[in-house]
Amino acid sequence: MNAHSDPDAWTVEDERMMLDTIDRWCREKVRPEVMEMEHADEYPHQFVEDMKEFGLFGATISQDYGGLGLSATTYARIVMRIAEEWMSLTGIFNSHLMMATVVEKYGTDFQKNYWLPKFCSGEIRGGLGLTEPNAGTDLKAIKTVAKKEGDDYVINGSKTWISNGIMGGAVALMVKTDPDADPRHKGMSMFITPKADPDTGKVYEGFTTGKKMQKLAYRGIDSGELFFDSYRLDAKRHLIGGEEGTGFYMAVGGLELGRINIAARAVGISRRALEESTRYAQERRTFGKPIAEHQAIQLKLGEMATTTQASELMCLHAAQAYDRGERCDMEAGMAKYFASECATENSLEAMRIHGGYSYSREYPVERLFREAPLMCIGEGTNEMQRIIIAKQQIARNRI
Ligand SMILES: Cc1cc2nc3c(=O)[nH]c(=O)nc-3n(C[C@H](O)[C@H](O)[C@H](O)COP(=O)(O)OP(=O)(O)OC[C@H]3O[C@@H](n4cnc5c(N)ncnc54)[C@H](O)[C@@H]3O)c2cc1C
Numbered sequence: 132m133n134a135h136s137d138p139d140a141w142t143v144e145d146e147r148m149m150l151d152t153i154d155r156w157c158r159e160k161v162r163p164e165v166m167e168m169e170h171a172d173e174y175p176h177q178f179v180e181d182m183k184e185f186g187l188f189g190a191t192i193s194q195d196y197g198g199l200g201l202s203a204t205t206y207a208r209i210v211m212r213i214a215e216e217w218m219s220l221t222g223i224f225n226s227h228l229m230m231a232t233v234v235e236k237y238g239t240d241f242q243k244n245y246w247l248p249k250f251c252s253g254e255i256r257g258g259l260g261l262t263e264p265n266a267g268t269d270l271k272a273i274k275t276v277a278k279k280e281g282d283d284y285v286i287n288g289s290k291t292w293i294s295n296g297i298m299g300g301a302v303a304l305m306v307k308t309d310p311d312a313d314p315r316h317k318g319m320s321m322f323i324t325p326k327a328d329p330d331t332g333k334v335y336e337g338f339t340t341g342k343k344m345q346k347l348a349y350r351g352i353d354s355g356e357l358f359f360d361s362y363r364l365d366a367k368r369h370l371i372g373g374e375e376g377t378g379f380y381m382a383v384g385g386l387e388l389g390r391i392n393i394a395a396r397a398v399g400i401s402r403r404a405l406e407e408s409t410r411y412a413q414e415r416r417t418f419g420k421p422i423a424e425h426q427a428i429q430l431k432l433g434e435m436a437t438t439t440q441a442s443e444l445m446c447l448h449a450a451q452a453y454d455r456g457e458r459c460d461m462e463a464g465m466a467k468y469f470a471s472e473c474a475t476e477n478s479l480e481a482m483r484i485h486g487g488y489s490y491s492r493e494y495p496v497e498r499l500f501r502e503a504p505l506m507c508i509g510e511g512t513n514e515m516q517r518i519i520i521a522k523q524q525i526a527r528n529r530i
Contacts, residue, residue, distance in 0.1 A: 140200045149185075149201075153209050156181060161216045169217065169498055172350040174298055178220055179253070187224040189251025191388070192231050196247030203388060203450040207395040211443070214399025215406070218502045219351040221399070225392045226258035226294045229385050230303040233259075233321060237372045237381050245368055246323060255325065258295035260302040260357060261382060263288070268515060270305065270382065271315040275359060277306040277322060277370075283363050284308075284322065284370060286337070290357040297340045297353040301325040304359075305382060308375040316379035321371045322364060337362025348501035387453055389510045390463035394446040397470035397506040401439040404474070404481035404499050408432060411485055422484070431480045438477060442470035461523040468516040471506035478503040 161178065168175055182188065191206050192198025201209075214221045231250040234242055249255045266272040275288025286306060296302055304324045312318025327334045341356030366373065371381060409432060412423035422428045445466040452459035478499040482489035489496050507513045 140194050141202070141205070146201075146205045149205070150208055150212065153185065153212055156185075157212055157216045161213075161220070165217045166492070166495070166498075169219070169348075169350050170492060172345075174353065175220065175223075175351050179223060179256075182220070182224055183253035186251070188227055188253035188256060189231065189247075190224065191228055192235055192247055192251050196235070196243060197251035198231075198247070203391055203453040204447060207391055207446055207450040210392055210395035211398045211402065211446070214396040215403040216399075217351070218396050218400060218505075219349055221392070221396050222294055222349060222352045223256075225396075227253075227256050227299070228392075229259045229389055230257045230301070230323070232385055232388060233303050233371060233381050234323065236384055237321075237377065239373045242323070242368065242371065242373075245329075249329060255300040255329065256295060257299040257301040257303070258293055259382075259385075260290045260293045260296065260304040260324070262290060262292045264291050267292075268512060271319065271379065273305060273307060273319075274310075275304070275306045276310055277308050277320060279308070279366075279375075280363075282367070283365050286322070286324070286359040286362045286364070288359050289341075292344060292354050293357055294349075294352055294354045296357050297343050297355040300327070302357065303371070305378050308378075312376070317376050319378035320375045321378035321381045322369045323371060324359070324362070324364065324369065335362060335364075347504075348498065349505055386510065387449075387460050387463045390460075390467035391446060391450050391453060393506055393510045394442065394449065394463070394466035394470040397467075397474035397503070398439065398443045398446055400474040400499050400503050400506070401435070401442055401470070401477045404477040404496065405432070405435045405439050407494070407496050407499075408435065408481045408484040411488075415486075428484060431484055435477045435480055438473040442466070442473045445469055461520055461527075464511070464516050464520050464523075467506075467510060468513050468520065471503070471513060474499075474503040474506055 186199045189198030190201050194200040210221050231247060234246050261270055263273050263275065275290065277284040277286045293302060302324050304322045306320055306322060307318050308320040309318030324338060326338050337360050339358045341358060343353050343355040346354060412428050412432060413421050415422045449459050449462040449466045452462050481496040482500050485494055485496050488494055
């Protein structure tokens with residue numbers, strides 16, 4: 132059983148009620164507002180308050196720390212449903228949960244008790260700060276440095292593309308504590324970096340934010356630059372795990388759940404593309420009949436329905452393995468790769484089915500088409516994904 136889920140806390144009926152509540156919220160509150168907020172790139176303050184109330188900021192964190200203790204399977208189902216409405220919303224709690232998960236998995240007892248209740252309630256929200264201007268896939272090339280001074284560390288450097296970095300209150304930050312380490316990963320550590328001291332409310336001057344990225348999609352949620360200039364933190368609260376040199380393992384350790392989450396978002400995009408296309412194909416008539424009766428359109432719908440269901444099953448298969456406590460990096464990677472490629476293809480097919488109207492901002496399919504490619508990039512690009520899957524395939528079947 133994985134470290135996060137709390138199986139005794141949730142009956143099948145409880146989970147169904149949670150999913151029903153999310154479904155109702157999606158239909159009644161989210162769907163009517165999304166178009167306008169997406170095009171205005173507006174931060175969804177009210178939806179964040181709603182998600183706090185549902186407990187989503189502690190969805191997979193143990194109830195011991197104020198989380199919901201949901202299984203990865205139920206969590207994936209929630210992510211799928213919300214991504215059908217607006218993928219951006221899933222990023223607001225998912226990136227945050229990646230920060231919280233690192234503390235839950237690798238933090239000291241003191242750090243878990245100190246940070247997790249604040250994270251689970253949504254009082255402090257944040258994300259994962261890995262990427263730098265010159266280091267994305269090649270994470271070990273980061274340049275941000277934390278130098279030990281007595282009981283403190285002093286951090287200097289910058290990050291970019293960090294989701295929730297501007298609107299959030301803290302980040303799980305990857306730094307180098309030994310820039311000369313060989314191998315490089317041994318010199319990497321992870322810190323919780325708040326903008327203000329949670330005990331005193333004092334704002335730290337050494338942590339500032341820069342520009343918010345103007346993005347193709349994934350709007351509403353902020354992704355931006357972070358700067359650290361002689362930013363001083365005590366080790367006890369902030370150096371995750373209390374030991375230098377383990378940061379790279381923490382990032383890798385979060386990838387299974389991270390990839391299940393990206394796969395689930397992709398399933399949501401595919402489902403919505405299918406829903407919109409199925410309806411439109413029956414409404415739109417050409418040559419005296421609904422376009423759904425033209426075989427060319429039927430071939431598209433048949434393909435979309437099949438790959439959407441396959442994506443969902445692969446995602447749930449990985450989530451169930453995770454819930455059983457099994458190693459599932461390969462399964463999660465396969466689900467992420469397959470579901471994201473299908474979402475990209477399905478959103479394009481939805482555009483074709485909608486013809487010229489797909490170009491109108493009044494139809495959601497143009498948003499799905501912009502949203503889907505991020506699923507091919509996030510949590511390890513799909514190029515890397517296939518290489519990692521191949522390595523696992525060989526390792527598990529060595530002759
Ligand atoms: C909307 C958005 C939100 C983001 N949010 C966050 C966030 O919250 N936190 C965070 O830390 N980062 C975030 N990122 C950054 C994201 O994680 C990186 O963009 C991603 O890791 C890829 O890194 P890169 O952009 O530097 O591409 P690069 O690493 O420069 O890669 C460019 C291309 O080269 C390929 N490539 C690279 N190395 C290899 C190799 N060895 N073999 C084969 N192909 C290779 C890649 O697959 C890709 O196709 C976000 C990005 C976006 C667009």
